[in-house]
Amino acid sequence: MIIKKFKLTTIRTRIILLFIIVAIFQIAVTAVFAVTQLKPHITNTYIRHQSQMSKALFWQLINEKSKMENYSVNIIGDSEIQDFFHQANKRSKEEYTPGMTTNLRNRILSYTENDNMIKAIYLVDNNNLVYSNYMNRAVVNFINNKIDVAASQKGRPVWDTDYNGKDVIMYRAVNNTTTDLTKKVGAIFMVIDLKIFTDTLNRFSLDTNQKYVLLSKDERMKVGDLEALQVLGTSEEEFLYHNEEYLKNYNDNKDWAIFAWVNKSAVYRPVYVILRILLIEIMALMILTIGLIIFLSGRITKPIADISRAMRQMGKGNIGINIPVTSNDEFGGLAETMNRMSKRIEELVVKIKEDQRNLRSLELKAMQYQINPHFLYNTLDSVHMFARKNNDIQSSELVIALSNFFRISLNHGHEFIKLADEVQHAVYYLEIQNIRFRKEFEWKVLVEEGLENLSVLKFILQPLVENSLTHGIRNVTYKGRIWLKIYKNDSKIVFEIKDNGIGILPDRLEELRKSIEEEDKETDLNKGGFGMRNVHQRLKIFYGDEAGLHIDSEWEEGTTISFQIHYDMCISYNE
Incomplete structure (x- = not known):
């Protein structure tokens, strides 16, 4: 009974089905638009904002880096520290006596108090003897492992996080600043709180899904999600990490590089919200419209049925049929159009019959024209032979x-x-x-x-x-x-x-x-x-x-x- 009621041969069920198909099509178009247009637009916008934030962050980190390196330059150029290195290098290891003078200790202490991110400063003479206002065995062991690296860089600063995970150590060779600028007199190691960089990274994050990795070109300094470094080195803007897709941005200079990345699902979250809202609105509109169609379809089908019966009569050859016009709406206009069409068809039938008679006449003439050229060639050939025969x-x-x-x-x-x-x-x-x-x-x-x-x-x-x-x-x-x-x-x-x-x-x-x-x-x-x-x-x-x-x-x-x-x-x- 239900199947018979909703069979597809009725206008009502076809209109309902058509609207459902249109609604599904709209949903599909909306989804395709969101995937092909909205998602790329949001992605590009997010990448652009991430790039701007990344550049600002990188500039801030470079400023912090430059500030600390400038501190080290001031320490190296300090006359008291240069004198200390000259005196220390004159003694042998056997003459080494731990500790520093009170003036030198206070001098170094003044640099650490100038910036609370500097935890300690260590001086190392050419005999690899270590001096500091705050002696720490773990730091001394680190210095003993890195002193050759400092010497190999010929005065250039080296940033290194291979220490305790909380601090970064910046070290560099110290040259004579008074007589021979190329002569090495020692090295300086500065223990700096890693928060100077991590706090800046956190402050510049767009949201909790934003991640950064700060990396030096020699890879001695690494701050951030170090595990992600295995895939961050690729040049693509997108990469796969822990089976999730991420968007990446990259900035660098001759010393450092910063990688910024964010989970794509977080970027696309607004798209999914918009898509859900659109789907709800379309479904509500579809339900409302189906109700209206069921109500109005009964008033629509009767005039259509009348026109359908008239068209079937025309199909049987009764071309001169006239449909009664009972209203002034679209169906009345359609009936009038059908009446005009019926009259026009009747006129065209007469004309087609006349054209067929004319076409047959033209075909007969065309057959005559096909014969005439052969007759002309044969005649000219006979005249040619007759002329040659008579020289x-x-x-x-x-x-x-x-x-x-x-x-x-x-x-x-x-x-x-x-x-x-x-x-x-x-x-x-x-x-x-x-x-x-x-x-x-x-x-x-x-x-x-x-x-x-x-x-x-x-x-x-x-x-x-x-x-x-x-x-x-x-x-x-x-x-x-x-x-x-x-x-x-x-x-x-x-x-x-x-x-x-x-x-x-x-x-x-x-x-x-x-x-x-x-x-x-x-x-x-x-x-x-x-x-x-x-x-x-x-x-x-x-x-x-x-x-x-x-x-x-x-x-x-x-x-x-x-x-x-x-x-x-x-x-x-x-x-």
Whole structure:
């Protein structure tokens, strides 16, 4: 019973199903948008903010680093400490007596009191004897292990966290600052509270998911999640750590580098919140709309049923059916449209029957045209044989040229022709006319090599050659000449037909240029331009406005007609 009630053949169930599909589609589009657009946007924004914070943090850490290194420089340059190193280096290990003078102790103490992050300062002479105001055995052991490292750096500071996890030790060699700056007199080790860096790192974290690692280039100083260093060295902005995806940012200078990274799930949390809200709103809207559709569908289906019955009658052939219009709403308008459509269909049926009769007549004429060319070839061949039999060579040549001329003209009904055949078609015409006018003119054809097999529009050269002959050199008293030149210029093929005829007067030339642009104007054939207009219009239709004819002429000097076709529009001809 339920299946029958909600079967998909009813309009109501189809509308409900359609809306459910639309709602699901909207949900899918929203989800895809969130994944493909919103998530990358938030990711890029977060990376940009992280980069800015990372740069500011790195600048702050470098300031702290520079401050401590400056303290060490001040200590090294202190005259009392330099004197201490000179005196200590004069004694041997056997003369070593632990402790320092009260003045020196107070001097060192003043540096530690100046910054509470400095826990202790240790001095080491060239005999590797250690002096301090606060002697610690663990520190002394560390110094004994690192004294060679300090000496190898030649005065450059070294930061090292390989101590107790709470402090960082900065150490460097001490050179003579009074007489010989290159002479090593000892080393200084400063025990610094690691909070100077960890507190700064925590202060700059965007949230609890933000992590940092501070690393020196020699990897002696490491602050942060040291386990993550195994994957942080990669150049990608994203990496996988403990089966979770992270976004990474990197800043460095010649000494230190800082890595900042955050869990991607924390970055995408706002996206998921927005997506859940949108889904709830769409679901609520879908439920409300389905209720309205169930209520309104009953009022909609009756007019549709009437229209459906009328259309079935039309399908059975009752085209003249008229649907009663019972309302002024969309369904009434639809009924009126159906009535107009029915009347229009009835008119089209009558017209189609008439067109079919005309088409049959055209097909019969086309069959006649297919017979006529064969009759023409056979007739011309008979005339040719008759002329040769009677030794009429000139008539024989004329018939052969005329036969070839018509054969190319027909071209099996094709609209396009091989360029070589189009040129030969014009040559056959010239041969016929040369026999007719007793060789009163001559011609020369120049076609650039490689263009012969291109496909071009048929009947674009012979009308122009005919124009040069008829209106250019027909009435001159000297030997007429026609030049046909075809060549490639950059991406275009250029066609030029030039004669040394009488030329065209300026007023007539301007009139001719305007005439070939007028599509429907009737032209007196005796004035010329009819064939040129035909070629001009066909060139523009098939190759674009730029392919139209260009006419240049000087009175009593001759005329040049040219046009250009893009090479890419002249594909190789395939018969």
